Amino acid sequence: MSDNSKTPILESVPLGSLNVVLLLTAGIGAVTSNPLESIFAILQLKFILQKLWKRNIPPVAVLLFLLPWLEISTSVLEADIRGVSLDEMLHGTGRAAYWLSAFGLFCVQVGFQFVHQHTRPLDMDRLRTVAQHYSLNRLIALYFVVGPFTSLVARFIGRGSLYQLITYLNEISVVLLFAICLRQIALKQFNAVFIGFLTVVTILSFYSLFSTWKIVAFALFISFGTAVTLSRKLVMRIIFMSLVFGNFIFLWQGIKGEYRAFITGSENRGSLRSQAVVVGREQALNKFLELATSFYSEEQDNSVDFIVGDELLYSTLRRAGYLEFFAMVLKKVPEEIPYENGKLLKESLSFALIPRFLNPNKGVKDDGAKVEKYTDFMVSEMSSFSLGHYVEYFIDFKAIGMMVILFLYGLAGGTIYQFVLSRTLYTQAILFALPVAYVCLDKWGSFQADTVYLYGQTFFGTICHAILFIPLYRVVNRLAQQPHG
Numbered sequence: 001m002s003d004n005s006k007t008p009i010l011e012s013v014p015l016g017s018l019n020v021v022l023l024l025t026a027g028i029g030a031v032t033s034n035p036l037e038s039i040f041a042i043l044q045l046k047f048i049l050q051k052l053w054k055r056n057i058p059p060v061a062v063l064l065f066l067l068p069w070l071e072i073s074t075s076v077l078e079a080d081i082r083g084v085s086l087d088e089m090l091h092g093t094g095r096a097a098y099w100l101s102a103f104g105l106f107c108v109q110v111g112f113q114f115v116h117q118h119t120r121p122l123d124m125d126r127l128r129t130v131a132q133h134y135s136l137n138r139l140i141a142l143y144f145v146v147g148p149f150t151s152l153v154a155r156f157i158g159r160g161s162l163y164q165l166i167t168y169l170n171e172i173s174v175v176l177l178f179a180i181c182l183r184q185i186a187l188k189q190f191n192a193v194f195i196g197f198l199t200v201v202t203i204l205s206f207y208s209l210f211s212t213w214k215i216v217a218f219a220l221f222i223s224f225g226t227a228v229t230l231s232r233k234l235v236m237r238i239i240f241m242s243l244v245f246g247n248f249i250f251l252w253q254g255i256k257g258e259y260r261a262f263i264t265g266s267e268n269r270g271s272l273r274s275q276a277v278v279v280g281r282e283q284a285l286n287k288f289l290e291l292a293t294s295f296y297s298e299e300q301d302n303s304v305d306f307i308v309g310d311e312l313l314y315s316t317l318r319r320a321g322y323l324e325f326f327a328m329v330l331k332k333v334p335e336e337i338p339y340e341n342g343k344l345l346k347e348s349l350s351f352a353l354i355p356r357f358l359n360p361n362k363g364v365k366d367d368g369a370k371v372e373k374y375t376d377f378m379v380s381e382m383s384s385f386s387l388g389h390y391v392e393y394f395i396d397f398k399a400i401g402m403m404v405i406l407f408l409y410g411l412a413g414g415t416i417y418q419f420v421l422s423r424t425l426y427t428q429a430i431l432f433a434l435p436v437a438y439v440c441l442d443k444w445g446s447f448q449a450d451t452v453y454l455y456g457q458t459f460f461g462t463i464c465h466a467i468l469f470i471p472l473y474r475v476v477n478r479l480a481q482q483p484h485g
Contacts, residue, residue, distance in 0.1 A: 010054040010055065010057065010121060011054065011055045012049075012050050012051070012053060012054060012055065013049075013053045013054065013055055013227050013228070013229065013230060014229055014230060015046070015049060015050065015230055016229070016230045017230070017235075018049075018230055018235075019046075022042050022045065022046050025042050026038070026039045026042040026043070029041070029042060029080070032080040033079060033080060033083055033084055033085050034076055034079050034080055034085055034086055034095075037076045037086060037095065037098050037099075037102075038076055038080060040102060041069075041072075041073040041076050041077075041102070044069060044073070044102060044105070044106065045069060045073075047106075047109075048062065048065045048066065048069060048109065049062065051109070051113060052065060052109075052113070052116075053225075053227075054121065055227070055228050055229075056123045056124045056125065056226065056227075056228050057121050057122070057123055057124070057226065058122070058124065058127075058182060058222045058223065058225070058226045058434050059221070059222060059225040059226065060222055060417075060434050060437055060438050060441075061112070061116060061417070062225065063218060063221055063222060063225075063438070063445070064112075064413070064438075064441055064442075064444070064445030065105070065108075065109055065112075065445065067445055067446060067447075068105055068108075068445060068446060068447035069105060070320060070321075071320065071321060071322045071446070071447035071448050072098065072101045072102055072105060072321070072322070072323065072447055073102075073321075074317050074320040074321035075089070075090065075094065075098065075317075075318075075321035075322075075323040075324070076098060077317060077321075078314060078317035078318060078321060079094070081313070081314075081317070082314070086098055086323075090323060090324055090327035091324075091327045091328055091330075091331055092327075092331070093327040093328075093330035093331055094323060094327045096327075096330055097323045097326035097327040097330055098323055100326070100390075100394060100399060100402065101323060101326060101390055101447065103403065104390050104393075104402060104403060104406045105406075105447070107403045107404075107406040107407040107410065108406045108407070108409055108410035108413070109410060110407060110410060111406070111407040111408060111409065111410020111411040111412075111413070111414065112410040112411070112413050112414040112417075113410075113414070114410070114411060114414060115411060115414025115415050115417070115418055116414045116417060116418070118418070119414075119417060119418040119421055119422075120421065120422075122421065122430050122433055122434055124186055124226050126430060127182060127183075127186045127430060127431060128186040128187065130429075130430050130431055131182070131183040131186040131187050131431060132187065132482075133481050133482055134179075134183055134431060134480050134481055134482065135480065135481065135482045135483075136180065136183065136184065136189070136193060136194065137193070138479060138480045138481070138482075139176060139179060139180045139183065139480050140180065140193070140197050142176055142476055142479060142480055143173055143176040143177060143180065143197075143201075146169070146170065146172050146173040146176065147170075147173065149169070150166050150169040150170050153165070153166060153169060154166045164460070165464070167457075168460065168461055168464040168465065168469070169464075169469075171439045171461070171465070172469070172472070172473075172476070174215055174435070174438075174439055175432060175435040175436055175439055175465075176435075176476070177201065177215065177216070177219050177435075178218075178219045178222060178223075178434070178435035178438060179431050179432055179435050179480075180194070180197065180219075181198075181219040181220055181222070181223040182222070182223050182431060182434070182435070183431060184223070185223040185224060185226065198216060198220075201216055202216050203285065204281070204285075206284075206285060206288045207263075207277070207281045207284050207285060208277070209260055209263070209264070209277065213245075213248060213252075214245075217241065217245040217248075218438075218442075220241060221241070222434070222438070224237050224238075224241065225238075249316060249320075250312060250316060251292060251295060251296075253312060253315055253316040253319060254295050254312050255288075255291040255292065255295050258291055259287065259288055259291055262279070262284070262287050263277045263278065263279050263284045263287070264276060264277065264278060265278045265279070322388055322447055322448040325371065325375055325377070325385070325387050325388060325391060326387075326388065326390070326391045326394070328374075328375035328376070328377060329374050329375055329387065329391050329394065329395065332374055332375065332376070333374060333394070333395050334398075337373075337374065337395075339395065339396065339397070339398055340395050340396045341396065341397075342396050342397065343396065344370075344392045344395055344396050344451070345392065345393070345396050345405075345451060348392070348450075348451035348452045348455065349451075349455060351365065351452050351456075352451070352452045352453075352454075352455040352456035352459065353455060353456065353459055365452055365453075367379075367385065367386035367387070367450050367452075367453075368385060370386070370387050370392075370450070371385050371386065371387055374387060374391075374395060375387075386448065386449065386450035386453070387450060388447055388448040388449065388450065389446075389447075389449060389450060389451045389454050390402065390406070390447055392450065392451050393405045393406065412444075413441055413444050413445070416437075416440055416441055416444070416458070416462050416466075417437050417440075417441060419462070419466060420433065420436055420437040420440055420462070420465070420466050421433050421434075421437060423466055423470070425470050425473060425474060425477070429473070429474075429477040432473060432476075432477065436465050436466065436473075439461065439465055440458065440461050440462045440465055440466060441458065443457040443458050443461070444458045
C-alpha cells in the first residue's frame, strides 16, 4: 500500500476445506423438515465468516456476529433434530420468526461492515511486536487485583446512582483476560503459567448463577482464531475447543438448576427464590464439583434432579436458540395488539440513557412485563427473560421498519468499533485495543438482549472504557510492562 493514509483492503481467511463441510451440511439440511431455513442458515454462516474473518486479524467482529447467528439458527437445528417444521415447533409462526430474524441480522452486518471496512486494522504482526514489552506475571497479577479494587470503590460510592460504575470497572478484568490470551498466542508461549491461569479462571467462574466461563472461551476464540489460512492445526484447535466448551455447555445445562438452588439457598423450596449468592466460594465450588462428578458418573444420584438424555439436548438447544418469544409475538401483533409506532424504543432509550440521578422517578426495569403483555407467557420474579431487541423493533416499526432500525444499529456498532480503535491510548497500547472494543460491544452483539439493557450497557460501557477509564488504562498499561534494565 503506497498511501498510508488509506485503510488497507483486507483479505479474508480462505475457508478451504471448511467450504466442503459447509456444503455437505447444507446438503444434509436440504433433506430435513426445514430445508430452506437450514440451507440459508449455513449460507449466512459462510457470509459472516467470509466477510468478517480477515487474515492475521483477531476475529472480534466474527464473534460479535456468530453469537446472534447461533441464537437465531439453533432453533432450526432443534426443529430438524425433532423432525418437525419450525411452525410445528414454535406456535405456528416459527418460520416467519426465523426469516425476520435472519434478514435482520443480515441488515446489522451490512451496516456494521459499511463502517468497519474503513477502520484501520490491528493485525497480529503489530500485536506480536508490542506483546514482547508486557509481562505475563504482571498482567495476571493485575487481573486478580481488579476484584478487590472494584470492591473498594463500591464501598466508597455506596449503593447510590453511581453504583452501576462497578459493573464497568469489573469489565477491566475481561479486558486483561483477553489481553493475556492475545499476548500468549502472539508470542506462541503456551507455558504452564498461562494454562494454569486459564484453568483457575475457568474454575472460579463457576461461582456464579450464570455461565461466565464463556468469557474464557471467547478470549481463546479471538486469540486462536487469528489466522492467515485455514491450516490443519487451526482446524484441530477449533475442534478441540468446541469439544471442551461444548461439553461445558451440556454440563452447565444439566446441573444448573440444582447448583443455582444450592448457592442461593433455594433448595427444597420448589423454585429459585433469589439471585443473590449466599454461600462462600469454596463451598459453592465444592458443590459444583460434586454435581459435576455425579452428572458424569455411570450411576447418577437419583436424589439429584439432573436434566439428561434427549431432554438435556433439547433443553440446551432451546436455551441457546431464542426464536420462541418472537414466534409468540407474531401471533398477537398486530392481530390483537397494534404496532406501537416507536413507543417501546422511545421508552427504552429514555430509561437506558438518562441516569437515575437526573430522573429519579423512572421506576424499575421490568423485562417480564413486556414478555407477558406481548406473548401471554408468565414470567416468575426470579427469571430474566426478555423479548429481545429485534422483537421490540418489530412491535414498534413492522417488518420493514425493523430492518431499517437494524441497519442503523449495525452502523452504530461499526462506529463504536472504529471510535475505540482510533483512541490515542489504544493506537499506542494496542494489546488492549481489541479487548476494549469487545467489552464495549459484547452486549451489542446479541439477538436476545432487550433494548434497555443493550443500549444502556453499550452506551455507558463505551463512555467508561473509551473515555472515562483512559487514565486508569494508562496506569494498567504502565504496570503491565516488563521492568526496564
